[in-house]
Amino acid sequence: MPGTSATALGLRIKTARLAAGLTRQQVYDASGVSVSMLRKVETGERAPSDDVLGALARTMRTSPEELTGGPARTDSRVHLAIPSLQRAIAGYDLPEDGPTRPLDELATAVVAVVEDRVQSQYARLAQQVTGLLEELFRAVDQASGRDRERAAHLLALAVRSADAVAYKYGYRDLSGRLVELMRWAAELAGDRALSAAADYVRMEIFFSANRLGPGLRSLRAAVDRMPAPTTEPLAAAAAALHMRAAVAAGRMGQADDARAHLREAERLAAEVRERLYDGTAVGPDSLEIHRLSVAVELGEPGDLRAAVDAAARWAPPRGLPAERRSHYYIDLGRAQVQLGRPQHAAESLLVARQIAPQHVREHGQVRAELATMVRLTRGRDQKVLALARWAKAV
Incomplete structure (x- = not known):
């Protein structure tokens, strides 16, 4: 069972x-696995042998793979679209010949995939974004001057949408x-606010690798590179970096740093209207x-x-994007779980699911929370069980 700790298993x-x-x-x-052995396995004191794991999986009507690696991912439409996306970006700087729409038409198409991303329409996004990326690679390759900068800006936003999937x-x-693309x-594109948005997204790499220290340093370096917030997009970009840094510092248990970043984000967010800035929702x-x-x-x-x-x-x-609204209720549920209120947490997750079901179902923290x-609830709350089965948390 490589990669699976005894405690997690x-x-x-x-x-x-x-x-x-x-x-x-x-x-x-049902299985012949003794009560004392099962107790030691469940507490992480002992790792089960393959035979024990197989017997437990059969008794619990699951598979050893799901017990060791967690439940499988869900939407097959997304998985079917991934290979073509991988092929498309392999030669991003050497695009093949093909039709390319005018930049105004490409801009309209980019707005559509960004909207799919922030509204958590991942299946539709996955099916649309590859062809758009291929077209934008050609547009960047063929354009020059300001047109090339504009095409590159559109490409960055489309790539961000693909990354969400x-x-x-x-x-x-x-x-x-x-993210590197x-x-x-x-x-x-030569746009500092857009570069800051890329630095904001880059933090995903550090979150997924559990490398929070280097990630927080990268966010602080991005803040240091920011010019003075003399425009609304620059102020919004800086506010977004501070908001993400606050979350990273909080996850590291650095309360003073987290609150300092929140205060700076509050100062900057007060100067901007709530809306999307290069794909990031920023504002009060x-x-x-x-x-x-x-x-x-x-x-x-207390907090x-x-x-x-x-x-x-x-x-x-x-009016906020569905992804951001649903994230609020996911975090509210996490807070309620930490306070020992699982029934209240279930209500919060049901609201999140109503807002953005694809986002909630694919959210790793939701599965852990459920x-x-x-x-x-010792498996006795049917509402909790139904949510957990829907999200493939069990």
């Missing part, structure tokens, strides 16, 4: 057992290549959503209770 096995409605004695009766559906190597296109409402995220990452009970109480008085406006909720 034990939690998955316990979650699967509770989701199946089985006691340890019942597992023993790769990252959320678990194609981390592909996501890393797309976005940074390349942003440099060609987005700042409120990040306050909750930071509280959840820090995990301090968590204050954040949950604040949620009773404020909700993300409907697995914890199954354990907290």
